[in-house]
Structures are given as structure tokens and as C-alpha cells.
Amino acid sequence: MAELSATGGRERPAGGLELYAWLFMRVSGIALLLLALGHLAIMHLINSVDEINFAFVAARWANPLWRLYDWFLLFLALLHGFNGVRVMVDDYVRSPGLRVVSLVALYSLVLFFLFAGSLVILTFHPLAGS
Amino acid sequence: MQVKLRVKRFDRERDREPYWAEYEVEAEATDRVLDLLHSVKWYQDGTLSFRRSCGHGICGSDAMLINGRNRLACKVLIKELGKRISVEPLRGFPVVKDLVVDQQAFFRKFESVQPYLVAEEPPPARERRQSPEARERFDDTTKCILCAACTTSCPSFWSNPNYLGPAAIVNAHRFLFDDRDAGQEARLQVLNQSDGVWRCRTIFNCVEACPRGIDITRAIGEVKKALLLRRT
Numbered sequence: 001m002a003e004l005s006a007t008g009g010r011e012r013p014a015g016g017l018e019l020y021a022w023l024f025m026r027v028s029g030i031a032l033l034l035l036a037l038g039h040l041a042i043m044h045l046i047n048s049v050d051e052i053n054f055a056f057v058a059a060r061w062a063n064p065l066w067r068l069y070d071w072f073l074l075f076l077a078l079l080h081g082f083n084g085v086r087v088m089v090d091d092y093v094r095s096p097g098l099r100v101v102s103l104v105a106l107y108s109l110v111l112f113f114l115f116a117g118s119l120v121i122l123t124f125h126p127l128a129g130s
Numbered sequence: 131m132q133v134k135l136r137v138k139r140f141d142r143e144r145d146r147e148p149y150w151a152e153y154e155v156e157a158e159a160t161d162r163v164l165d166l167l168h169s170v171k172w173y174q175d176g177t178l179s180f181r182r183s184c185g186h187g188i189c190g191s192d193a194m195l196i197n198g199r200n201r202l203a204c205k206v207l208i209k210e211l212g213k214r215i216s217v218e219p220l221r222g223f224p225v226v227k228d229l230v231v232d233q234q235a236f237f238r239k240f241e242s243v244q245p246y247l248v249a250e251e252p253p254p255a256r257e258r259r260q261s262p263e264a265r266e267r268f269d270d271t272t273k274c275i276l277c278a279a280c281t282t283s284c285p286s287f288w289s290n291p292n293y294l295g296p297a298a299i300v301n302a303h304r305f306l307f308d309d310r311d312a313g314q315e316a317r318l319q320v321l322n323q324s325d326g327v328w329r330c331r332t333i334f335n336c337v338e339a340c341p342r343g344i345d346i347t348r349a350i351g352e353v354k355k356a357l358l359l360r361r362t
Binding site for chain 2 (some may be wrong): 018019021022023039087090091092093094
């Protein structure tokens, strides 16, 4: 339906990507609220920050469910923030060159952090440090 | 009373950039800004250009930036503004001359959402009937007069002129939720483009700017919801 292009110019792929991005922002926002509040309660209210050390993390991560919790927190926070910045670049960076540079930097940074964080959560072995 | 009227003027054949022109105008507190503009054009400077047609807040021709806010010059009274009044053309549109802006792209976007009844059945002998409840569903968005005050107050539109804009979405909403209409699919396809409803960041400037009091951000939200429930 090329004649229906909103801009009267070249039609951009519709695919529904922005729809899912929009839905993801809302769902992950709610999930992050619960996860982050839980994280805050565990780290700052139930336990004092002074008591949190290597042994504390090792004991907690002995249970894979806590690793899953932290992994969710990491993934959702990174992707939620990533999508927010992506949208801002999309809205405000008009020069094509700068767009490419900022999007490449953004994607690389997020992929790196997702990789590094996942690596720690999945391969952490308490005995290796003791 | 004496009003100091500042108008941002620009004639692309004469001026290199826009400039502020000042006029002293004698006016009543119950006069409208449109009366001030008429007074300047008829008695002080005939070269001042602006659009107006009905002068009663219905045709949508004289939306402009008045004291920093988008309003209809024919609807806002001097007593609401004070003795110093500034008038500028709508933001985000190319200026043709003075307060006259180029609205071609605006109306092309309006047309792209098919703002008319798309019916599958041939017209009945009399009118296409509709229950009052079904009519109520889209009552708010029937009020649009296409003055462009909403679209030109939208920061998403300022930063990206390709954005469909609130006015076109309001008019899509008017027919999307009409139970006699069969054009949903084509309209939703336009609205679902990345320059469609997803550029809306719920800033609410459009709601403040609308001289008809349409709850525009709500209408856009309803269109987003319709897209979501259709796709997932």
C-alpha cells in the first residue's frame, strides 16, 4: 500500500516493530518496578550494605533462582534503557552520519554489557574464588 | 484601551530572516486577537498577511502562536492576554508569508488515514443508521476543525516532520471507532508505521493546544491499544 505512506515519501517498513517496542517498554517497566524494589529490599533493608561481601553473593547465587532473578533484572534494565535511548536518537539525531555512529555505539555497548553480565551470572563459581 | 501588538513577520521575497513588527492598536477588552490583526491590516499596514475565514472558531483557519501558545485568533479575547500581545506563525511549518504557513504536508498526512467513511455495502435508500451508544464512542474526535494547533505544538513533530501528527491520528480515530466503517485495516497500517502513532511520547501539548477541547492524547492511546489488540 505504497500510496498510503503517511509522509507521502518512501514508505518505511511497518512490520510492527515499534508496536512491540512500545509494549515491551510497558511490560518491562512494570516488571522492573517489582524486581528493582525487591533488589532494594534485599540489599538495603533486610541486609545491611556492610554485610554484603563475596560470601553473601556466593551463598545467594548457590540457588539458581536468585541467578535467574538477577539475570532478569540485568536484561530488562539494559533493554529498557537501550530502547529509551534508541527512541531518543530516533527522535532527535537528524544527521544521517551521526545517527549511524550513535546507533552503532548504542548497540555495541548494550550487546557488550548483556554479554559481560550474562557471563558473570552464568559462569560464576563460588569455589573458584575461595 | 491601547494594545501593543508584536507580530513576527517574514516575506521570503524581501527579508533574509523573520523580524518582529510592533503596532499600537486601539481595542476593547472584549475584542479578539483577530480584531487586532484586522485593525492593523485595514488601517495601518495592508501588507500584513494572515489566514482567516469564518472568524467564529469553526473553520480552523486562524490558528497561530499567541503569547507563546497555539490558539485561534478568533477565539481568544484581549482581556485574557493583557496589553502586550505577541503573534507568531505556527511552529514546524514552512512560513509562506507573515502568519501564513504551508500546510500541504499536513493535509497530505490527513488524507493518508482515509478520513472518510469506507463502506462495503452500497448506500441504503436513506441514511446509514447508528445507535446513540455507537455514535458516542467517537464523539470527541468528531469535533476536530483541522486548525493544526495540536500538530504544531507537538515536540515529536517539531523534531521529526515525518511524524503523522496528532491531527491526522484524531481524524483516523474518528473513523476507526465508527461501527459503520470498513476501512480499519488500511488505516491501522498507516498508523502502525514507525512515523505513525508510535512517535507519540504522551507529552500532552496537543491536549493543551486544542481549541475544541479534544482529549487528543487519550484518542492516540486508544489507537495504540487498538493496534496492540489486533496484533497480539
